[in-house]
Amino acid sequence: MATLWLDQKDLELRAEADTLIIERQGERLQRLPVALLERAVIQSKVRLDSTVLGALAEAGVATLILSPRHARRTALVLGLPHADASVRLAQYRACEDADFCLRLSRVLVRAKIQRCRIVLGHALTLRGDLRYPLTQALERLARLRQSLAEDARSIQTLRGIEGAAAAAYFAAYTQLFASELGFTERNRRPPRDPVNAVLSLAYTLLHFEAVRLAHAHGLDPSLGFFHDLAYGRESLACDLIEPVRAEVDHWVWRLFAERQLRAEHFSRDGGAVLLGKAGRAIFYQAHETATAQWSRRLRRYTRALVRILRAHTATAEHGT
Template sequence: MSSLYLDRKELAVKLDGQALALYEAGQKKGTVPLHLLDRVIVRGNIQLESRVLGALTQRNIGFLVLSGRSTEATAMLAAKPHGDAVRRLGQYRMSLSDEARRPLAKWLVLAKLRGQQRLLQDALAARPDLRKPLTGALNTLQGIGGTLRGDAFGVSLSELRGYEGSAAAACFGAYRHLFADSLNFTGRKKRPPPDPVNACLSLGYTLLHYDAVRACHWVGLDPMLGFYHDVSFGRDSLACDLMEPLRPLMDQWVWHLFRERRLRAEHFSDDKGRCLLNKEGRQRFYGFYESQVGSARRLLRRYGYALADRLRPEAEG
């Protein structure tokens, strides 16, 4: 199974039997059999037959629409929900209990810490000239991890978020040194992303978040009820939870894209302070993302199934 990225102006998509037919300026350019697809990612203003959405839903093919002006998702179809509603009952009960949420949240923060440490250790091996900032951040992460692992009474959710925030600040404080000064990357900035690194991080996190939403639906959990992120209007809190340990992996992929010069300054443009990937840059990003993300998607489902198994006895009790 594979992903289909549709990122071209004047493109129309129609259903042609058991395939998607692609039209450009009224001319048929090709077809893609539905049985080969696992997800379809659309960017910008593409014409779509309503029958296409029905066919994708029937075959459990995901569908994500990205804004043409930013890297944010504007619409999505995830997957058919799992039929076992008992899992969701257990999730609803867990979401109301800080005692039930705390051990899961602690595991998540420690898993993210391990990912951040791997990222910085790999960076140190590749950039020994940056030993001072990288080892400083590694020492901070090691200290936070030791504190959390040694805690016998259980820190509160707000304290866990404080530790996670301190770890993220330390990691990004060192991470920014990995990029050329010409990229103007000084730290994580989201809306709008002002530089090429932030533009790539935002796009990558959006794609990874969608894969996390799909994983939630696949295993029968509500993506909006998390255990680390509180319930917030319009936020897929559980999807945010599941992808949190994988953020350092995305950070590493973005570093490699620039380190290996797969992406360069000519692949970006500035639009009133918003940094945008151009068409060639997006193609390069999509290709690299798909070449790397398979293991992350499997991990997301593994996390989801592990959580669902943990919730079921609670729901039946």
């Protein structure tokens, strides 16, 4: 299964039976069976009609539309809803159980901290010149992971531990990049350096994948357990991607370290740094391989969550 990337101007997309036709100014560029797709990402001016969106949705293909310049999500079209509403009902009930939310959130944060330690541990094998800051961060993360069992007695405390872990991790992570990239902290809306521009795009796509998988498995992407309910936010998707973010960070680091992406692939628009057309082509090609691993991990998490929710509901019903 694959991603359909549409990042060129003046494309036209048509649906014929179970096939997508991609054309430009009357010239046919590609025929693509819908059955081969899992997702579509549009970041350019593309002409299409409702039959295309209908064909994609009916086949379970989610479509993400990004703004052409800033790679910000402007629309999301998901496939048909899951037929079994009992999954969502179990999710709604579990979200009202504070102990359940805390237990599940503790698992997510522990997995996130461990993945951050793996990324920095790998960096330590390659960057001996950064031994001190990397070792300091690894030790700090180890202490915070230990505190999960001892101190995380409430969701507020757990969020404090997660925030401290993220700060320790990023303090070391930023030092992995060349100084001329200007990456000293995480910033967004807009990203102010090339690394943050790529991280923002990668996180947007990861979040999209989590929303897509949650929806496909009958879950409500907006109702999370670790992240609070917030207007306009898919909090469950935010939960699911927490243990995977560091894998994305590692991938972004290697894109720059191996000079697949370089400063000349970026431009400035006021205070924002934008990834140019040539850079996006490199990004999308590399992302297609990497996202397969991230998607498998997210799918496992999503399926495990559905099983846990069903078990939680069964236990609650048996208890009553």
